[in-house]
Amino acid sequence: MPPKESKQKKLVSSHREIHAEEASQEPAIDTGRLQDFIDEWDEPELDRKTKSSTQSTVPKSPSKRQTKKSFDAIKSQLAIDFLQQLDTQITLGKVGELTQSTGGVKIVWSNTLKTTAGRANWKRETIISKHIGDSAKADVKQYRHHSSIELSEKVIDDELRLLNVIAHEFCHLANFIINGITDNPHGKEFKVWAAKCTQLFGSQGIKVTTKHSYEIDFKYVWTCTACGCEYKRHSKSIDPKRHRCGACKASLEQTKPTPRQTPAGQLSEYQLFVKEQMKVVKSENPNSPQKEIMGIIAERWTKVKSKDV
Incomplete structure (x- = not known):
């Protein structure tokens, strides 16, 4: 200007x-x-792949x-x-x-x-x-x-x-x-x-470097059910009914905070699968970051669904 x-x-x-x-x-x-x-972070647009981390999905x-x-x-x-x-x-x-x-x-x-x-x-x-x-x-x-x-x-x-x-x-x-x-x-x-x-x-505890690597505590996280990409936001701006993964176009599931159960007290099919597989995959891959764990679970989910078809 x-x-x-x-x-x-x-x-x-x-x-x-x-x-x-x-x-x-x-x-x-x-x-x-x-x-x-x-x-x-590729922040506000959903058609971009955001970085994932080992951040816990447990609410504060x-x-x-x-x-x-x-x-x-x-x-x-x-x-x-x-x-x-x-x-x-x-x-x-x-x-x-x-x-x-x-x-x-x-x-x-x-x-x-x-x-x-x-x-x-x-x-x-x-x-x-x-x-x-x-x-x-x-x-x-x-x-x-x-x-x-x-x-x-x-x-x-x-x-x-x-x-x-x-x-x-x-x-x-x-x-x-x-x-x-x-x-x-x-x-x-x-x-x-x-x-x-x-x-x-x-x-x-002060250490000034040329770059910081802070873990940003995003309030909401959605995970792709196919490729494991995570989409992180400070507000609840993603609607899985309307939005899909920008990388592979598969559906999204909210993983932080864990959504409330349905009136019938049931989790979705994908949430149940993740819950069942999480301990198994972590025990098989003890040193793998969360991103890789979710990726492995997503691959297994894709195979299960392809067999159903």
Whole structure:
């Protein structure tokens, strides 16, 4: 997007006249908006094959729900306090100093980040003051840094993950604001900041790497009855009566949370088959991930159904 047309303000000084140009956006090299994808999930479309994992299909227990509720009550203050700690110990207050004129680094909790734990946002505004003297004009540039860290309400569900995400995104902001690096987000400068964070806060479980591999706790999971592909969502947006597997076009079964039983108290034919086969297949393949287990069960189901035909 091209920069908006600049307006000029005329400021009166007892010493000289100053014209300050307010630029809403600098050229691309001076404006950074970086996204760090924690996991690459093919999220909202059903005709794409999503990554599966060893994630349990057991619903959250009351104790887990209470733990999450307690974390939600304190997470905002935890984020603010740790951000201040990082600035003080990692950059010696430099990030706070350079962003002070725009209100400092802002923490923003987001409901729209569904597969990304955090994101660092940064923009540099250049203000040019034209000093008019007796014989010449001189331009003086001043910079204002606008920055924020977005945090996902859905992905960040415990304190350790929160602190690691903030540390990672803070390293990006230090890279932007102090080093002026905008075209190599995980380069050597970033790794220097990351190593410093890990060294100072490693005892708290903080380890800043170039990528995260967090297991996202999706509330709902549907599994293909033929190929075992899993479709994960934060909301109940898939209807097995209307939607089919995007990979093989077979039918889907909800596997998390386990659907309530029918009025007659019976599970579906496929659910009963999975229940019967799960222990058998796991005992035969003790070191196999859940994805492979479900794939084997799906293959057996396909063979059983083909014999019925």
